[in-house]
Each structure stands twice: as C-alpha cells, then as structure tokens.
Amino acid sequence: MTVPSWTDQKLGTMKRSALWLISVVGEGNVFTKEDVKAAFPGISQADRRVRDLRDYGWQIDTNREDITLGQHEQRFVKQGAPVWEPGKATKPGTALTQRQRREVLARDGHLCRSCGIGPGEMYAESYEAAQLDIARRVVKQPHDGGETVELVAECNRCRVGGRKESVDLGAVLDGVAGLGGLERKLLAGWIEADKREFGAAERLWALYRTLPEESRAKVRDALS
Known part of the structure; x- marks a missing residue:
C-alpha cells in the first residue's frame, strides 16, 4: 500500500504525525516540541497526538527512557502500527x-x-x-x-x-525456600515494612563503587 503524504490535510493529526516521523524525522533521530509545532502550525496539542502513537506500538523516548536526551528532546526509536491504514487506528485496550x-x-x-x-x-x-x-x-x-x-x-x-x-516468580520462591532461619526472618521484616534499611557498611560499599580506581585504592589502604 502506498504511504500517503504527511501534509495531506484530509488525514487526522495523529496519522499525519506518524507519517511526519517516518518521512521527515526518521527512526533513531531526535526532534523537539518546537519541531512538532513548526510542522503543524495552528494545530493545538499536536505534540499530544505524537504521544498518542505510543498506544499503537510506536517507541518515542524522552529523557525518562534515554538519559542522553535533553529535557525538551524526544527520539523516534521505532515505528509501530501504520495508523494511516484503514482499521489500524482503533484504540487498543492496553492504554x-x-x-x-x-x-x-x-x-x-x-x-x-x-x-x-x-x-x-x-x-x-x-x-x-x-x-x-x-x-x-x-x-x-x-x-x-x-x-x-x-x-x-x-x-x-x-x-x-x-x-x-x-522477573521469574518461581526463581524468587525457590530462593526463599533456600534461606536459613535468620535470613528468612530478616527478609520477612523487610517485606512487612515494605522497606529495607541499609547498614553503614552497605551505604559505604555503594559509595565506594562510584569512586575511580585511584580513590578506591585509598579506601582499601584505610581498611588494611
């Protein structure tokens, strides 16, 4: 089926947005809200229609998913359903x-x-x-x-x-079955409180892991 032009005014904004992404932006490339506004001047909430494409399997990442992106940037990662085709823009039940x-x-x-x-x-x-x-x-x-x-x-x-x-629930249950009495009691306490309190050594270990090698050596010397 021939892909229509994203500039076709007869199509809805979401369909035009999908076509704009594949024909202008291209998979793997970055765009901004300002780019969307420039492409669809005078159309309110055009950026929202772009976000709606995620409900149809389109992967559009923000800095929540891709930390290399700026606050106002988005990346078109992967095309989803061809929503411009008849019957393809039916709202899925996963939204x-x-x-x-x-x-x-x-x-x-x-x-x-x-x-x-x-x-x-x-x-x-x-x-x-x-x-x-x-x-x-x-x-x-x-x-x-x-x-x-x-x-x-x-x-x-x-x-x-x-x-x-x-996550494999069976593996978790097998792990619980293999715990000793003290470990089971400790885990049960964390689960009851729905919170784990980290000890001083564990907090220092986490900070130690963030240090470069030269600084790690100084910590090892302090412990020896």
Whole structure:
C-alpha cells in the first residue's frame, strides 16, 4: 500500500504525525516540541497526538527512557502500527486511564517499586529529582510457565532500558525456600515494612563503587 503524504490535510493529526516521523524525522533521530509545532502550525496539542502513537506500538523516548536526551528532546526509536491504514487506528485496550494510574500509584505508596524513591526526591549524589510513571512488569509464573503483565510504579531512572525486563516468580520462591532461619526472618521484616534499611557498611560499599580506581585504592589502604 502506498504511504500517503504527511501534509495531506484530509488525514487526522495523529496519522499525519506518524507519517511526519517516518518521512521527515526518521527512526533513531531526535526532534523537539518546537519541531512538532513548526510542522503543524495552528494545530493545538499536536505534540499530544505524537504521544498518542505510543498506544499503537510506536517507541518515542524522552529523557525518562534515554538519559542522553535533553529535557525538551524526544527520539523516534521505532515505528509501530501504520495508523494511516484503514482499521489500524482503533484504540487498543492496553492504554492506561488516569484512574488506573492513580490507583497504581496509591497502591505502591507513591514510591518506585524498584528503588523505593518518591516523586520529587533527589537521587543520591546528584541534583536530579525523581519522577514516577507506570511501568508494565512481566512476571513468569512458576506453575504453568506462563507470563502475566502487572502494573507497577517506577521512577525515571529505573525505567531507563528496563522496558523488556521480566522477573521469574518461581526463581524468587525457590530462593526463599533456600534461606536459613535468620535470613528468612530478616527478609520477612523487610517485606512487612515494605522497606529495607541499609547498614553503614552497605551505604559505604555503594559509595565506594562510584569512586575511580585511584580513590578506591585509598579506601582499601584505610581498611588494611
């Protein structure tokens, strides 16, 4: 089927946006909101129509997913469904509603389920504030070998490069079964509190890992 022109005024803005991405921007390249406004002058919320393409399998990354991008930059990574074709722009059922987003955030205590940081909190050793979003986590089930997709709150750092990650529930359960009594009690306490308190040595270990080799040597000398 011949691909129509992105300048065809008979098409809706989302369809034109998709065609603009593949014919003007190109996969792998960066664009900004200003580029969108320039391409679609006088059309309100044209940038929102670009974001809507994600619901149809189009991968468009921001600095939440790609830390090399600036605050106002986006990268067109991969084309999804050809929404300009008849029947291809039907709204899929995987899109999240605002109510779903609020429910997931409230259930997870408005904390990242991967690292525990809250929205607006500063990451350690940085001036970057955390932002929370909703991620889809693939969980491999232990009995039938099937997979389920569960929604979790996750911060912008933890989401980078993690879209295709999954967790094996069977392996987790096997690991729990193999713990000794003291370790089981310790883990149960963390799970009950839904929080892990790191000891002084663990915090120093994390900081040590961030040091360059010359500085690491000084820490090793201090311990010897």
